[in-house]
């Protein structure tokens with residue numbers, strides 16, 4: 001009998017999966033059996049929910065929330081403010097020029113109020129701001145229209161609007177390359193300064209788009225410790241372990257190579273032993289998908305290149321990685 005992930009990790013943290021309209025059907029049984037949290041992969045992003053100023057589109061997002069309610073799962077909301085998947089109207093005047101700061105902040109406020117209030121009591125945690133920190137160079141924040149037009153405090157404002165709309169919801173800053181020391185320090189700097197100004201932020205989301213070797217276990221441990229030392233909760237929000245190294249651009253593999261899935265299993269085992277060690281700080285671990293029949297990595301960094309990043313294979317059977325993760329929980 002195959003153990004259920006959500007039961008195995010019950011003493012430590014929630015186990016989540018990103019879903020979309022097609023996986024919600026194709027992976028229904030697997031999701032209901034193993035997971036107790038879901039995140040919408042795209043359906044709660046600005047462009048999905050609010051394609052035109054006067055029009056919201058909640059149907060797909062509602063289906064995900066309903067699915068979660070029907071199966072006793074928690075929902076993480078992803079994401080309110082991001083430089084991607086935000087429709088052009090947000091940053092424009094009706095006449096075509098750039099919107100001014102007041103207009104942009106008013107639009108942000110009204111979007112956040114509408115969305116967060118709709119799911120009040122149903123979505124317990126929101127990725128309020130996603131990926132605002134820059135990966136390279138000396139500057140703290142990534143260039144974006146939000147930053148250009150509204151200035152640095154677009155971040156603080158987003159958290160304030162979200163908190164006003166649902167004072168119970170946990171509010172997160174979410175980012176990738178979160179375990180790379182230079183970026184980690186910038187993220188810490190941002191979160192520290194928000195806390196110092198008493199901005200309502202409750203956690204850091206570690207996306208955790210990782211591979212068989214990067215980031216090192218040491219870097220992951222240090223990232224967890226540094227973020228935890230800020231006095232915030234930690235959610236692992238988008239975990240996947242690519243079987244390819246960053247520089248590997250091969251596109252011809254139809255099946256994993258010999259040894260790949262065993263190396264992945266070992267890696268997953270170490271990662272979950274670490275998460276368990278920090279179970280006091282980590283309250284949720286979400287995969288950016290559920291099984292290898294669908295992953296965004298099939299189109300990244302090379303379009304159409306198959307990847308096998310999860311604990312379940314394309315037929316939803318447990319992989320060696322599943323076995324090691326369960327072993328990690330029980331050891």
Ligand code: G3I
Pocket residue numbers: 041042084085130176207238296
């Ligand atoms: O909806 C259109 C569809 O109409 C069209 O036919 C199709 C053709 O390519 O594209 C569809 O849109 C795609 C969308 O996913 C929905 O499938 C976009 O091209 C594609 O770019 C988009 O990718 C998403 C990506 O965010 C966008 O940046 C991925 O699914 C999603 O997994 C990914 O998720 C992000 C997190 O939100 C933030 N962290 C990183 C993570 C991975 O990139």
